[in-house]
Amino acid sequence: MTTTVEHIMGLPISIDLGDDVPAAAEQAFDWLREADERFSPFKVDSEVSRFDGAPGEDLREILAICDEYERLSGGAFTARLPGRAFDPSAVVKGWAVQRAAELLRSAGVRRFCVNAGGDVVTAGGPWRVGIRHPDQAGKVCAVLDSRDGAVATSAAYERGAHILDGRTGEPAAGLLSVTVVAEDLTTADTTATAAFAMGVEGIEWANARPGCEVFIVDEDRRVHRSEGLALL
Numbered sequence: 001m002t003t004t005v006e007h008i009m010g011l012p013i014s015i016d017l018g019d020d021v022p023a024a025a026e027q028a029f030d031w032l033r034e035a036d037e038r039f040s041p042f043k044v045d046s047e048v049s050r051f052d053g054a055p056g057e058d059l060r061e062i063l064a065i066c067d068e069y070e071r072l073s074g075g076a077f078t079a080r081l082p083g084r085a086f087d088p089s090a091v092v093k094g095w096a097v098q099r100a101a102e103l104l105r106s107a108g109v110r111r112f113c114v115n116a117g118g119d120v121v122t123a124g125g126p127w128r129v130g131i132r133h134p135d136q137a138g139k140v141c142a143v144l145d146s147r148d149g150a151v152a153t154s155a156a157y158e159r160g161a162h163i164l165d166g167r168t169g170e171p172a173a174g175l176l177s178v179t180v181v182a183e184d185l186t187t188a189d190t191t192a193t194a195a196f197a198m199g200v201e202g203i204e205w206a207n208a209r210p211g212c213e214v215f216i217v218d219e220d221r222r223v224h225r226s227e228g229l230a231l232l
Contacts, residue, residue, distance in 0.1 A: 001016060001017065001018060002016070002017045002020065002022060002025075003015070003016045003017075004017075004022075004025050004029070006029050006032070006033075008029070008032045008033055008036055009032065009035075009036045009040070009092075009093055009096075009116070011116060011117035012117065013029075013032060013097070013114070013115065013116045013117070014113075014114070014115045015028060015029070015100075015104075015112065015113075015114050015115075016112060016113040016114075016115075017104075017109060017111070017112050018109075018110070018111025018112060018124060019108070019109045019110055019111055019112070021104075021107055021108060021109050023107070024103070024104050024107035024108070024109050025104070027103055027107065028100035028101075028103050028104055028114070029100075031096070031099060031100050031103055032096055032097070032100050035092065035096035035099075036096075038058070038059075039058075039059070039062065039088065039092045039096070040089075040092075041085055041086065041087045041088070041089060047059050048086065048087075048088060049085075051086055061095075062088050062091050062092060062095060063088070065091045065095065065186065065190060066078075066079040066080075066088050066091050069091075069190050069191075069194045070166065072194065073166075073194040073195075073197065073198055073202075073205070074167070074198075075166045075167045076165050076166050076167055076172075076194060076197040076198040076199075076202070077090070077166060077190070077193060077194035077197050077198075078166030079091070081164060081166060081169060082169060090163075090189075090190065090193045091186070091189075091190055093116060093117075093119065093189060094119060094150075094152060094185040094186045094187075094188065094189025094190060095185075095186045095189075097114055097116045097119065097121060097185050098121060098150070098184050098185040098186045100114060100121075101114050101121040101123070101185070104123070105123065109123070110123065110124045111123060111124030111125075112124070113127050117158075118132065118152075118153055119150075119151070119152040119153065119185060119188070119189050120146065120150065120151045120152075120185075121149075121150045121184075121185045122146040122147060122148065122149060122150070122151075123147075123148050124147070124148065125145065125146055125147030125148065126145050126146070126147055127145075127146045127147070128143055128144070128145065128146075128232060129143065129144045129145075129146045129151045130142070130143050130144075131143070131144065131151075131153060131177070131179050131215055132153065132155075132157070132177070134155055134157055134176035134177040134217050135157075135176075135221075137157070141217070141223075142179075142215055142231050143231060143232040144181065144215075144229075144230070144231060144232065145230055145231075145232050146181070148183075149181060149182065149183050149184075150181070150182055150183065150184050150185035150187070150188040150189075151179065151180070151181050151188060152179070152180050152182075152185060152188035152189035152191075152192045153177055153178065153179040153180075153192060154177070154178045154189075154192040154193045154195070154196040155176060155177035155178070155196070156171075156172075156176070157176075157177070163193060163196050163197055164197065165197050165198070165199065166197065172196050172197045172198070172199055173199055173219070174199030174200040174202075174218060174219055175195070175196055175199060175200065175202065175203075175216060175217070175218050175219065176217045176218065176219055176221070177196075177216065177217045178192045178193075178195045178196045178202065178206065178214065178216050179192065179214065179215040179216070180192040180195070180206060180209075180212050180213070180214055181212065181213045181214070181215075181229065182211050182212050182213075183211055187209075187211065187212065188212070191206055191209050191212055192206070194206075195214070195216070200218060202216075203216050203218070203224045207224070207226055212226075213225075213226035213228055213229040214226050214229070215229060215231075
């Protein structure tokens with residue numbers, strides 16, 4: 001087992017390889033660095049910062065995902081808050097990490113775990129993925145058995161009230177953490193963020209999304225989980 005960690009997109013990203021293919025990990029990191037340069041709204045020369053209505057193929061894909069989840073969430077999820085610059089960050093991380101995982105698969109890596117600040121893609125498990133306790137740093141409130149899929153959590157415990165409800169422009173309220181399990185990280189990450197932005201109505205919404213299972217803690221510390229979600 002080899003583990004490599006790089007600091008990209010403002011967070012630590014680790015790649016654990018069950019197969020000894022170090023060049024594949026470097027290729028994945030190269031792509032993540034490229035994605036950060038191209039799609040970060042905090043870099044003045046990025047495609048997002050220079051967006052003029054004529055996006056390239058990758059940015060068109062990101063825009064389509066943003067638009068889809070804005071529609072599905074009734075506007076709670078949005079990359080276009082009034083008075084703010086266009087910011088697709090809530091889509092870009094999961095989308096970029098999922099593509100990095102696909103690069104690993106294309107290179108012949110059969111067993112791996114990519115962890116981007118707690119949002120995880122796995123293959124060839126079993127891998128144990130912990131869900132952080134929303135009140136107690138350093139502790140987990142549940143552990144998942146992840147084999148070939150993705151796990152993403154949206155919460156306010158790391159970065160404060162950074163997830164806004166697009167319908168009001170105010171910080172999202174009602175939930176402490178939303179964890180979504182799906183086949184790919186684009187779906188898991190964007191669904192988790194949209195559900196968190198929706199507040200308590202996001203519980204049923206996320207659980208009803210095709211191919212998604214959830215573990216959600218509301219502000220009253222009640223746990224809501226999908227019936228089919230297997231915990232260790």
